[in-house]
Amino acid sequence: MTVGQRQQLEVVERDGRLVTSVEHTLIQLSRMAPLGTALVATDAALRDLPYVGCEPLTTLERLCTAHEALRPYRGSGRVQAVLSRATSLADGPLESASRLVIEELGFAAPVLQRGLWLPVSGQDVYLDFYWEEERIAGEADGYGKYLGPGGPGVAASTVIAEKQREDELREQVAGVLRWDWQDMWRRQPLERKLLRAGIPRPRRSSRLL
Structure with missing residues (x-):
């Protein structure tokens, strides 16, 4: 052109x-x-x-x-x-790349940024990925938010808040999957997590990323 x-x-x-x-x-x-x-x-x-x-x-x-x-x-x-794959709902590169890996592994496409209300903590949360029929939430997280500025005290507070959020979240969903960059790049760890959670796999695998 x-x-x-x-x-x-x-x-x-x-x-x-x-x-x-x-x-x-x-x-x-x-x-x-x-x-x-x-x-x-x-x-x-x-x-x-x-x-x-x-x-x-x-x-x-x-x-x-x-x-x-x-x-x-x-x-x-x-x-x-x-x-055909682009979206305004990806909160960072790991989420974008994870969608491609989920697709190339043949798993059903999740809903992005599914909102839920957590009544105990009184907050809205948005799930990175959510499979509606299976009620499975997927969270793609690096370690940056735990290793950022502020020292060990801030990191510990972040971990505690994340744990409390997940405990309350598990009362509304059937399961919560978490994966990081290494799981995504290696593919097999993410594949095993999706299989164990019972995520449907209607397509054959194909290399995209």
């Missing part, structure tokens, strides 16, 4: 610099980068979570419009593969 063949290249100014638009940049990335890399970047640009007060950089509608305006072009199939 040659820039300018079908539409003029959109250039915007950010922090005093001229750059290509978010939509054009993500389309070019998706044409060339691995699916996982492109999906993480696209999800980040779309991120619009109910518990985070940040504005998304673009919308899926705008991305699809830009994509359609350029078609046909080389690599458009790779871009479509990203757009």
Whole structure:
């Protein structure tokens, strides 16, 4: 695809610099980068979570419009593969990559950011992943929130709060699965957890990430 063949290249100014638009940049990335890399970047640009007060950089509608305006072009199939999976509900790279691994392992797709009310603690919580019929919650967490600034006291408070949250959560769901970056990259640990929890597996495995 040659820039300018079908539409003029959109250039915007950010922090005093001229750059290509978010939509054009993500389309070019998706044409060339691995699916996982492109999906993480696209999800980040779309991120619009109910518990985070940040504005998304673009919308899926705008991305699809830009994509359609350029078609046909080389690599458009790779871009479509990203757009068909992209979401505004991924709270970080681990969640984006985990969705791909869950898909490539053949498991049923979960609901994202399922909200629940915890009456004892009086708070709304949002589950990273939730399988409605099985009532299984999935939480994809790195260790950053436990190792951040503030020292051992803050880390201990974070662990305690997370434990109390999970104890109350287990009263409303049938099970809670947790996995980290290593489980996701190695795949088999995540696969075993999903199988033990009884998550349906309607498709054959395929390599995506």
